[in-house]
Amino acid sequence: MNLNPDQITNYANTFIKVLIDYSPKLISAFIILFAGLYIIRLINRFIRSIMVKRNLDPTLTRFLADILLWVLRVVLFVSFISKLGIETSSFVAILGAMGLAVGLSLQGSLSNFAGGMLIILFKPFQVGNTIExxxxxxxxxxxxIFVTKLITANNQTIFIPNGSLSNGNIINYSLQNFRRADxxxxISYETDIKKVKEIITAVLANNPKxxxxxxxxxxxxxxxxxAIQLAVRPWATNExxxxxxxxxxxxxxxxxxAQGIVIQPYVRESSKSSS
Known part of the structure; x- marks a missing residue:
């Protein structure tokens, strides 16, 4: 198709007119975008400083600040495209459908996410605690948010999903200041029980820990x-x-x-078959 000079001039004039008419929206939209990003950054820093001053858990502080950051970014993005004149109702519907699809496909991750929230809020344990x-x-x-990281006594790193962790039994060895060793x-039946108990009691009394x-x-x-089995239960600090x-x-x-007392070795009881 051949365009004559008059048509080109008309198209150019139309484009310039649309650009002039649309430029205020475009400029104001980008002003809102850049100003919004700057304000969001200030708000995020302010909220983090408040939570740090209130001695909130570091994990909870980081998580809440990140959630607030992304919520504000989504609101800013919707405001940006709305200022450009784009219809937001259909866009929000698409986001909702996408969120539902992602949620259905990530049920396990959402369970771990909820478990992480419960752990952070109710604090059955904290960083530095020894747990089972x-x-x-x-x-x-x-x-x-999704897993809890443990370091074992032999320096192995274990990641436990928060979903199963929050729904299971947790033994926290660090909540109390001291523990009992069981x-x-x-000893054999020929051994004097009273004498053995006195020896063990003296051993425990001589241990400053x-x-x-x-x-x-x-x-x-x-x-x-x-054998006669004796229960020996000393108490000690966690350290x-x-x-x-x-x-x-x-x-x-x-x-x-030193006293000539022999510890009775463990004897496994053999099962007797009926004849």
Whole structure:
């Protein structure tokens, strides 16, 4: 198709007229966009500083600030396209449909997200606590939105999904300042129980890491076919727990050797078949 000069002039004039008529909307829309981004950044910094001053949990602070940031960005984007003259109702409907589809496809992730929110809000544990959950024990080093990161005693990193973590049993060893060690020592029936209890009590009393209050306990736990089982329960602070656990066993063994007392070895009871 050949265009004559008059048609080209008409198209150019029309384009310039539309551009002149539309330029105020375009300029105001971009002013709103750039000003909005700057204001959102200021609001986000202000909210973060308030939450830090109120000593909120760092994970909760970061999460709430990020949520607020993206909500404000979405509102700004809708305002931007609305200022350009684009119909927003259909756009919002499309976003809603996309959100529903994504939500259905990410049900497991949403469960972990909800679990992370519950953990952050109700705080069954915090960063630095030693917990046992989902069959593993470790120190919490990071609480993320979808997973919680643990470091085990042998320096392994374990990630537990927050959904299963929040719905399962959690043992927090760090909430209380001290713990009790539950030890079992077996002796033969020929051994003087009273003498053995006195030896163990003296061992515990001579260990400065064993707490005086609550007092340690030494008592008969069980009478099996092959041995008398004694329950030894010393108390210690969380920091000294495993040291007290190991020292009690070692010092009791040395004290027994000095007194000529033999620890009864564990004997597995064999099942008797009926003839």
């Amino acid at each position: 959950a989902q069959g593993v024990t470790g120190t919490v080093c990071e609480i993320q 030890l079992t020592i077996a 064993v707490l005086k209050i609550p007092a340690a306990e030494v008592s008969v736990k069980n009478l099996t076919d092959s 000294d727990f495993w040291g007290v656990y190991a020292d009690t066993l070692e010092n009791c063994k040395q004290a027994f050797d």
